[in-house]
Amino acid sequence: MKTILEVKNLCKSFGETQVLNNINLKVNEGEFVAIMGQSGSGKSTMLYNISGMDRPTFGNVFLSGEDISKVDEDQLSSIRLNRMGFIFQHSYLLKNLSIRDNIVLPGFKSGKYSREEINKNAEAIMKKIGIISVANHDIKKVSGGQLQRAAICRALINQPDILFGDELTGSLNSSATKEVMDNINNINREGTTVIIVTHDAKVAARASRVIFIVDGSINDELVLGKYNGNEDHSFRDRKLTQWLEKQGF
Ligand SMILES: Nc1ncnc2c1ncn2[C@@H]1O[C@H](COP(=O)(O)OP(=O)(O)OP(=O)(O)O)[C@@H](O)[C@H]1O
Numbered sequence: 001m002k003t004i005l006e007v008k009n010l011c012k013s014f015g016e017t018q019v020l021n022n023i024n025l026k027v028n029e030g031e032f033v034a035i036m037g038q039s040g041s042g043k044s045t046m047l048y049n050i051s052g053m054d055r056p057t058f059g060n061v062f063l064s065g066e067d068i069s070k071v072d073e074d075q076l077s078s079i080r081l082n083r084m085g086f087i088f089q090h091s092y093l094l095k096n097l098s099i100r101d102n103i104v105l106p107g108f109k110s111g112k113y114s115r116e117e118i119n120k121n122a123e124a125i126m127k128k129i130g131i132i133s134v135a136n137h138d139i140k141k142v143s144g145g146q147l148q149r150a151a152i153c154r155a156l157i158n159q160p161d162i163l164f165g166d167e168l169t170g171s172l173n174s175s176a177t178k179e180v181m182d183n184i185n186n187i188n189r190e191g192t193t194v195i196i197v198t199h200d201a202k203v204a205a206r207a208s209r210v211i212f213i214v215d216g217s218i219n220d221e222l223v224l225g226k227y228n229g230n231e232d233h234s235f236r237d238r239k240l241t242q243w244l245e246k247q248g249f
Pocket residue numbers: 014019037038039040041042043044045046
């Protein structure tokens with residue numbers, strides 16, 4: 001197994017307040033990691049610091065062996081655009097553009113693929129994720145689940161190595177959560193590494209590994225193994241629930 005992301009002695013402070021204390025983590029290519037913990041424990045801060053959205057105060061973050069905590073701002077934005085995808089609780093698509101235009105935009109910005117390739121790629125992803133029927137809709141005229149699936153398509157347009165999500169199902173009802181997470185599991189099964197923050201045990205039960213953060217440190221981790229849509233969900237759910245109880249969650 002090849003390591004795609006390695007975090008070494010990561011610390012993050014805001015002024016006098018230390019939020020992350022010596023985080024060490026190795027993520028293999030193709031893994032699906034869920035980060036859990038109480039509100040304010042530092043989950044989002046950790047995600048932002050390991051994905052180059054913010055800079056650690058101390059420590060290193062290696063993406064495929066390259067120390068991204070040391071590269072300059074231009075290189076870092078190029079790494080984020082070309083090799084990473086991001087999905088948040090509120091997807092912030094651009095209001096005056098259609099679903100399709102929102103999805104292709106980061107493709108054109110990247111320059112990694114030709115216009116033709118980007119359009120073809122967008123078409124294929126929208127089909128796979130089930131939003132091709134609303135491709136030309138204004139973003140105000142689709143459901144929350146469709147909007148979040150559009151955000152996934154946008155995050156995938158440059159065929160990233162890693163997908164990061166922060167509470168990506170936080171504003172969805174349970175059926176939309178299932179739709180979105182089925183897609184995330186499919187993308188992961190096809191080889192994309194996934195790292196998400198969630199407070200939802202049902203969402204985390206789909207990860208191959210769950211990490212629990214307490215006061216800015218990794219307290220424990222639970223290995224669940226690869227999720228297979230057909231298997232008995234309740235076994236994973238039970239195992240995770242018991243473990244979370246042990247963590248005091
Ligand atoms: N930009 C910032 N400046 C100052 N303090 C910050 C900043 N970002 C986060 N913090 C502080 O760091 C701590 C951890 O915040 P973080 O957002 O990482 O928590 P979280 O685990 O994601 O919580 P939640 O589950 O509520 O989203 C909090 O005490 C927060 O106030």
